[in-house]
Each structure stands twice: as C-alpha cells, then as structure tokens.
Amino acid sequence: MKEKNWKEIPLGGLILEAGNAEEYETGSWRTYRPIRNEEKCTHCLLCWVYCPDSSIIVEEAKIKEFDYGHCKGCGICSAQCPVNAIEMVEETKFNSKKEGGE
C-alpha cells in the first residue's frame, strides 16, 4: 500500500471509517495458539464472552472455531474455561503459516 502524504490524511490522526480494525491482522503477534478440545467443551460460550479480540467464532450458539488471523494468543479463553477445554500450544509446534498471521 502506498503511504499517503500529510495533505492527504485526516487531521489529528482521526480514523473516519468504522470497523476497519479488522483489516489489521494481529494473528502474527501470537506465541501461543489456543486449541479447543471438542469433547470437553460444553459450549457454555464463556470464552466467546471474554475474548478481547472477538476471535472466537460462534454459529448457532455453538463454538465453531478460532479466528487465527486476529487471535493474539493472550490465553484468556483458556484461563477462564470452566472445563479446561482450551490448551495453549506453542506456535513453534506448528509449521504451517497458513493459519493465522504472515
């Protein structure tokens, strides 16, 4: 993306568009990846409530998957899961780059 000069940008660092934080993929910041155990999970949705990055995708009141493109690996979901269904696994254990980040 070509960066704009000082005459082309809104004053004061304002962002005049809503919801564009999504365009910024923060998944590459992650050092630990949350992995959910489908068998243990009771779909109580607490992790979905607590995730500060809205990175837990829910469909029809059931956890579907993590959005690894944005999940920063903070581990909050894992820490608060009442049945310990989420394990934080070191990123180096995965060699694929396609899931999350660059």
Add this chain to the structure above:
Amino acid sequence: MGKILGLTGDEVAAEAMRQINPDVLPAYPITPQTEIVQKFSQFVADGLVSTEMVRVESEHSAMSACIGASASGARAMTATSANGLALMWEICYIAASYRLPIVMPLVNRALSGPINIHCDHSDSMGARDSGWIQLYSENCQEVYDNLIQAIRIAESEEVLLPAMVTLDGFIISHAMERVEILEDEEVKRFIGEYRNPHSLLDINNPVTYGPLDLYDYYFEHKRQQIEAMEKVGKVIEKVGKEFGEISGRSYDLMERYQLEGADLVIVAAGSTAGTVKTVVNQLREKGVKAGLLKIRAFRPFPTEEIVQVLKNAEAVAVLDRSVSFGAQGGPLFLEIRSALFEEKKRPPVVNYIYGLGGRDIGIEEIETVYKNLERIADSKKTEELVGYLGLRE
C-alpha cells in the same frame, strides 16, 4: 451598548466565560486561578449559563474531560495556573494533536519549587512547544478581549488548535480595573457556534480519536500541526480587526508602542508592558527615542512582523519573566535574537531576566534598561548578554 465594570483579571475572565457559555467546563482550583472557577461555578448555580460543569479531581482530568467533550462536539473550556498546567502537560499535547479548539485562561504563576504562588511566565513558556496558541495579556481589558477572540481563532476551520490566554498571577488576576464589557448577544454573535465536523456522538459518521500512530504516519500528523500553526497569524489579525469593529478595540499580533523611528526598544509580554509604556512616555518627553514591542501572540511567533519593527532599532532589550536553564537566555530572547539573524543590518540584542516568583519590577528598573540600551547604542558594544533585573547580587 455594553457596560463598564470594575473587575479583577480573574473576575473578568469568568465574565467572558459566562458570555461564551461553553457547553462543558471541567476545572480544578489552584491559586491564583481559583477565583475564575469560583465565580464561574456561581454562574452555574445561578442558572446564568447552560454549562455542564465537571468538578474533576485534578488538572490532568480537567484537560482529559475537555478533550472528551470537545471531540464530542462540545465547546469546552477550563482554566489553570503553574503546577496545574504542569499536571495537565501530557494532555495539553494530546488536545493540540487531536486538533481540538479548547480555550483556557492561564493565570501565570511560578512553577515550584521552592513553592511560590506569585507571577512569572515559567508555566506558559514551558508549554510553548505543546502546540497551543498563546496570547499574552497586559491588563484586565485584554484578558476579556483575548478570551473572546481566542474562541474564534481556535475554532477557525483552517486552525483547529487549542489556545491559552495568559494573565499575570495576582498582578492582573487580583487587581481590579475598569473594563468594558460587550453585550451578551454581541459576544454570542461574534463567536458563533462550534461545529466539530467529526463529533464522537455523530453515530451516522463514526470516527476514532487517538489511535496508535507510529513511524508510518506520526510525522505527517506533526507536519499538519505545523501547517495549522503557520495559518494562525493571519487568523489572529483578521479576528483582531473584526473584534475592533464591535468593541472599538482592534488587535494585532503584537502592539507597536512608540516604535515609529524608535532607536531603543524593549520587548516585553504581560503586565510589565504597562510599566514599560510609562517609562517610554517619560523618555519621549525628554527627547529619547524609546519604544516598546509588546508581545501578544507568542505562539505562533510572528517572526516576519517582529523583524520588520526591530531591524532598524539601534539597540534592543528583551525582558523575560522566565528562565530556560542552561540556554543562552530567556525563551523570548532566544526567539527574538534568532529572528533577526537573517538581517544584514541588525541591532544588538540583550536579555534581562526579571520578576521571577513575583519579584516586583518598577519604573526604576526599566529606566536602567533604557540607560543600558543607550550605552550599547553609543558604544556599539554589548557588555553583558544576559542580565538580571531586581536581583540581589
């Protein structure tokens, strides 16, 4: 027709603020600013303003609340002094960088320590790089006039920067003078309405204030601030003229007092300019070509205009009511001397630090300065670059 009242600097600041009737006024009291907030809160209690007054727990919060209010489209004001300004320091920079036209009277007081509540300019001079417009006032009338004009200047579309209007602690803030007050309606018409094109409360046009701004764009945003500051001078002149049309008192970037053909010139800001004028009058009667350049706008600094009036003088003395420790001289001196650098023929410029912590300055001291200037003009030699007035050596 307006009216003529006897008011102190603090009272007249509050009176101007009553007429401006800001939407939000968060404030925290500090000597010698306290009377402004005290008087204004009385206006709130008496229902004379529709302002939402927020009794915050510190100046840091006062400026933060101003930012929230201003970003939401409200006209926001506060007032402070010295250590209060120091406590809101961080937020002052943020107000300027978000381009929020907050207006604030600043009652000049020495910064601690040792603790002192009296006048000097160390507070405002310290904030000179914060991105705020600074207008200095000589007396109670100017406090009133400057505050009303500051609203128009700050909110002007090509500017959108916060502005502080200074008044010397106690010397102006607590001294009663005759002041001409405009009609409420006239002030209202003059300042118009504040319209923030990017209000946080405009849900149809959502906006984010204060996102992270790193090496990719921060520099560009600072360049925008520089550009805005460069445009302020013209706006100050325009608003000063228009204000003259409704009040009979027009304003410029500075006041040129007896500068026509003046050989010996003192540069000063604030109440001391009044004392200098008395001495200039006395000297002129004796045939000495003395003059005064009174600084009104210090930020932006009107370099061109100052060079024009100073370049033909024979000797110039800059009076600074604050110190820049370790620098070549006081802040005003540094600017003036540097402004003249490009001129082939330029007068010698000396500096006098005076009045720190409220130390009185009188006619005798100013006379000494003009005497020294006379000597410098005759001998073409500057013996001492920086001197101290009224200090026990």
